[in-house]
Amino acid sequence: MSERVIPLIDERQRKIGSHVPVVPAQLLSPDGLLADQRGRALHDLRISVTDRCNFRCTYCMPKEVFDKDYPYLAHGDLLNFEEITRLAKIYIEHGVEKIRLTGGEPLLRKHIESLIEMLASLKTRTGQALDLTLTTNGSLLRKKAKALKDAGLSRLTVSLDGLDDEIFRKMNDVDFPVTDVLDGIEATREAGFENIKVNMVVKKGCNDQEIIPMARYFKNTGVTLRFIEFMDVGASNGWNMSEVLPSADVIKKIHEVFPLTNIDPNYPGEVAKRWKYVDGSGEVGVISSVTQAFCKDCSRARLSTEGKMYLCLFATEGHDLKALLREGRTDLEISNAIAQVWSQRSDRYSELRGSPELANKAKVEMSYIGG
Ligand code: SAM
Ligand code: SF4
Ligand code: SF4
Numbered sequence: 001m002s003e004r005v006i007p008l009i010d011e012r013q014r015k016i017g018s019h020v021p022v023v024p025a026q027l028l029s030p031d032g033l034l035a036d037q038r039g040r041a042l043h044d045l046r047i048s049v050t051d052r053c054n055f056r057c058t059y060c061m062p063k064e065v066f067d068k069d070y071p072y073l074a075h076g077d078l079l080n081f082e083e084i085t086r087l088a089k090i091y092i093e094h095g096v097e098k099i100r101l102t103g104g105e106p107l108l109r110k111h112i113e114s115l116i117e118m119l120a121s122l123k124t125r126t127g128q129a130l131d132l133t134l135t136t137n138g139s140l141l142r143k144k145a146k147a148l149k150d151a152g153l154s155r156l157t158v159s160l161d162g163l164d165d166e167i168f169r170k171m172n173d174v175d176f177p178v179t180d181v182l183d184g185i186e187a188t189r190e191a192g193f194e195n196i197k198v199n200m201v202v203k204k205g206c207n208d209q210e211i212i213p214m215a216r217y218f219k220n221t222g223v224t225l226r227f228i229e230f231m232d233v234g235a236s237n238g239w240n241m242s243e244v245l246p247s248a249d250v251i252k253k254i255h256e257v258f259p260l261t262n263i264d265p266n267y268p269g270e271v272a273k274r275w276k277y278v279d280g281s282g283e284v285g286v287i288s289s290v291t292q293a294f295c296k297d298c299s300r301a302r303l304s305t306e307g308k309m310y311l312c313l314f315a316t317e318g319h320d321l322k323a324l325l326r327e328g329r330t331d332l333e334i335s336n337a338i339a340q341v342w343s344q345r346s347d348r349y350s351e352l353r354g355s356p357e358l359a360n361k362a363k364v365e366m367s368y369i370g371g
Contacts (some may be wrong), residue, residue, distance in 0.1 A: 062236055149193060204245040
């Protein structure tokens with residue numbers, strides 16, 4: 001089958017390509033397991049369940065761009081829960097063991113608990129429970145934490161960029177109070193979640209003074225705090241290297257106050273580098289996409305809100321699986337198409353950042369592709 005060009009989702013994404021993947025006639029991976037052009041397996045799947053959000057974090061959905069006229073996807077363009085679950089099953093057959101729901105703000109998707117229940121019933125290739133997790137801004141956790149737990153969600157990551165209310169409101173840019181997110185984190189604990197992670201994006205000159213207060217607050221709580229370098233995702237966050245605080249500096253700052261020692265990754269390819277407090281009061285992590293690229297072990301595929309497969313957070317092109325679903329393709333055909341796409345993957349944006357071969361390429365917004 002030849003490749004067809006699909007209409008683009010809106011004017012602002014006009015430069016971003018998308019096509020229906022080729023469905024090969026032959027079965028591509030008889031044992032199901034895949035390797036891309038760099039020998040990387042497919043272990044993780046991130047699913048964006050909505051491109052909408054109730055925050056306007058300046059580094060992700062700046063309100064000047066994501067205003068009331070922004071052309072969000074129509075409901076009928078979103079993958080429905082049956083379609084997501086069907087694709088998840090096919091990905092699992094290819095070796096996926098971990099699924100993260102994200103967005104936009106995933107808790108804004110109506111009846112998200114039903115999707116979690118459907119996904120939680122899936123088993124990995126080896127018959128284990130799926131590692132099913134979700135990243136949220138925490139604003140709706142007080143309301144939803146128990147339902148998420150009851151539905152079978154394994155773990156949770158909450159994003160929180162500081163403890164100072166004024167700084168936090170400036171970062172979320174919708175005047176959302178920090179106390180409500182902290183209460184949301186408390187609600188997840190009350191609901192019985194363990195291994196809670198908190199992600200803080202560090203933007204130099206905006207919230208770096210919050211690093212130590214955040215470390216102090218989450219020490220001794222069992223929550224793992226992770227610091228993320230401000231990244232050049234999408235095309236609208238006005239990214240500038242001068243606003244990136246390298247993770248090495250974050251660790252140095254914390255180490256001066258609360259001594260740290262580094263520890264091994266939990267598993268090969270773990271995105272965060274781990275450190276523990278010498279006094280045994282917990283651990284922190286750093287995600288250094290800008291200063292220490294980790295493409296070498298990147299085993300993540302992404303499924304956008306409207307069902308396109310992306311091979312990198314910084315991708316310029318998606319592979320339209322929804323078209324295959326809605327034209328009545330069989331599981332085997334879709335599985336084969338995914339195998340074909342993954343086996344041709346060579347993405348390593350962070351390793352190439354700044355090089356001429358990436359110049360002028362339009363990237364997909366993070367809220368659409370899923371963070
Ligand atoms: N709305 C949810 C949230 O904020 O947790 C889930 C989606 S959000 C896109 C996923 C993660 O991406 C969040 O932890 C957020 O802080 C992070 N993120 C968004 N834009 C970023 C950027 N430019 N650089 C680094 N991290 C970013
Ligand atoms: Fe929304 Fe999350 Fe992006 Fe903030 S980081 S604007 S909460 S999607
Ligand atoms: Fe993976 Fe792309 Fe990030 Fe590299 S830049 S780690 S390939 S998502």
